[in-house]
Amino acid sequence: MAKKLTTRSEDYSKWYNELVVQADLAENAAVRGCMVIKPYGYAIWEKMQAELDKKFKATGHQNAYFPLFVPKSLFEAEEKNAEGFAKECAVVTHYRLTNDPDKPGKLRVDPQAKLEEELVVRPTSEAIIWNTYKNWIQSYRDLPILLNQWANVVRWEMRTRLFLRTAEFLWQEGHTAHETKQEALEEARLMNQVYADFVENFLAIPVIQGVKSASERFAGAEETYCIEALMQDGKALQAGTSHFLGQNFAKAFDVKFANKEGGLDYVWATSWGVSTRLMGALIMTHSDDNGLVLPPNLAPIHLAIVPIYKTEEQRTAIAEVAEKLKSELEAVGHTVKFDNRDNFKPGYKFNEYEIKGVPLRIAIGPRDLENNQVEIARRDTLEKKTVALDTVTTLVPELLAEMQEQLFDRAIAYRTEYTTEVDDFETFKTVLNEKGGFISAHWDGTRETEEAIKKATKATIRCLPIDGEKSAGKCVFSGKPSQQRVLFAKAY
């Protein structure tokens, strides 16, 4: 049986690491900073992928696939982008291994097989894609291009954590090309909105939509839209970003089009992405000291049925009822596991489904059979109740819908509690250290102030929120005029 988890209050970070492993979601690989996504974790990621993919297609996007490798000369073409990622690039320099003359049976890199030009393993694909778009775009008739790709990317991070920051991760990256600045801006905002809808309604994680300050922008972007979520330890997590890239990549790769007026213009661009990092956000938003808590939309198993018996006769009788229930629930679209393993005790099974965050658990014992009832337990509230057997098929969808909603409500309530308006820097520091969460404060808009606050507190500007009232005030640090409150937090 899994060991008892460290609790969140004991050590939040340890709790997270243990939970990811004990819930069978992922583990560290033999390759530094990389992870193995285990079947149970991958099944959750697949649900995210399916829903996002549907949303991308519904907004007119198509999938495509571009190469894993970016030749160095293309990688460096857009200088800001290159500068932003150069420090964390895995680089392929050779294309062959050969027998090691010094160590029989071992291999070494073949010095004869050095590439003329090194290849960067994509940390993001703007460069390779815009080099391709160059050949696809001649006229306004070729625009817009609305593509997405599901891919792996590599960023050689020094300090890694499962799902949150890994050297290799899985993501989708949208790359679009437009005639006008306005159209590209609208696309970037639309996709940020798509992300917000997805994360709130599907993952039950409330997010703030905003724009990044200049220093937190994507390297090569003119504007970065983002969705920011708040984890249970009071730290923020950037859950998705959507970039308005201006004409930066079009200029770097010389991508011009004949416009409707007969002139030549550079193409306008966006890119947007979410990654397996969302798994980290999902885990940290909803889970508790007993393990994973999953919104039903994401649950690979909605309901587990555990039989409780002493005799074979009882086991057979319960199995009959359980199988019938399973069929009925599956017929209306739920995923049900009837756990009839004989070599594990009910307590062990209860614990397993608890740590794995299975939303509902039904236990059936001999007395339940006699009384035509079952015990049903909710993972989120840990409530149990006994219900009539013939109400289960109507009760289950109701409970699942309720859980999906209540998890969101609970997360909203947490965020509301942990968002504090602050107007002076002493309070800023106290709130940040003693309470945590989002601090809503005025900022004078300068990079210097942003830097000074970060240096003093480790808090960064998570975003300039898009929605809500924008009232002027005085910067919490410098006292200079400010146009609106922005959100500060320590962040993942």
Next chain:
Amino acid sequence: MAKKLTTRSEDYSKWYNELVVQADLAENAAVRGCMVIKPYGYAIWEKMQAELDKKFKATGHQNAYFPLFVPKSLFEAEEKNAEGFAKECAVVTHYRLTNDPDKPGKLRVDPQAKLEEELVVRPTSEAIIWNTYKNWIQSYRDLPILLNQWANVVRWEMRTRLFLRTAEFLWQEGHTAHETKQEALEEARLMNQVYADFVENFLAIPVIQGVKSASERFAGAEETYCIEALMQDGKALQAGTSHFLGQNFAKAFDVKFANKEGGLDYVWATSWGVSTRLMGALIMTHSDDNGLVLPPNLAPIHLAIVPIYKTEEQRTAIAEVAEKLKSELEAVGHTVKFDNRDNFKPGYKFNEYEIKGVPLRIAIGPRDLENNQVEIARRDTLEKKTVALDTVTTLVPELLAEMQEQLFDRAIAYRTEYTTEVDDFETFKTVLNEKGGFISAHWDGTRETEEAIKKATKATIRCLPIDGEKSAGKCVFSGKPSQQRVLFAKAY
């Protein structure tokens, strides 16, 4: 408008290359040997993925994800496997780029950021996966493990062709672990059967199931099962393989389990994969001199509606009928494109849907409107007929089903015609050079004979067929005794 294709009889290879590009399926990338899979091509690949994924799950497999990189020391652990792939490995040696002191604005590989151990970009994942399974398997209770991953792999091929042989390609790779030899063998055969069913029933490509000769086996396998298809130029194409790996990887990575009897055994393994190469097989099996021909199961668009009009009034009236038809057909699950673009002539559109292999095309003109009829054209036979408007919604599914079936029948007939039983080596050479196709001949089972035939003719043993009658005879080359006929062919 697309240029006219080179015909198959003029130059089959050129026809294929042109078709892939003109049908908008893929193109060569800026990275040597890599491809860009364009949206139309990717949409076909997605249909393959979805169907295969369903079949894998229906046979008890789950998806997971393992790292892109394999540390060299793990890569070389299973010596035969390492030897088989060493010559075509992309190798990551550094993890950072830095400003080039000699070229302002340019980057170079940072000599300070050399990896202690080089990382191989996976050409296949047995090594990294078995190194992981080692930690997952202690007892027979942990078996079987039935996993699959959808991933990109890199094999540094010197001569590449879109879809057929590219340095990076997309594939799925199943990796399973079992208690007994028998169970692993059954798994390997089962998955080869799954591939055969998928390729025949979904892609409409007939295949021969067989086992590979020792020299054509996967590096590190004890037995390689395969499905072999025949292309229209008389060359064979290996469409999928399923390997019985014995205990080779378990021994290389020391993966033992406590068996039911209390002893320790090495685990038995299989692996199996199909790739974007199937796109090449699909194209070459069905297409003709006018472009791509797609079995309806794979078609991103089932039916295109092209209006033919002179006046705006006619255009409006036709659009009304076309939109209604589109809705009706979409309601029963077909993908319909109503191409109402005004800046392209009908002939241009006809050509576009022809080269892209859209199975059905409907043209509606003013006279059709008057007579409540439309013209419907089949892509496979190029037949056109005029039918009553109110029969279209019943006709379309019938025609699509018929096309799916007839494409398979046509391919079977071709294969039957181009499979020749041969009993002497002179005829072998004549048939191979003048007719092509599969040659069914006796072989003495030795590597020497296989080599000699290959050297003399470029034909390889595609497989030892599993099905069909096995009668003894004399080797076509050596005259020595043979247990069964095997299939020879020149191959992709």
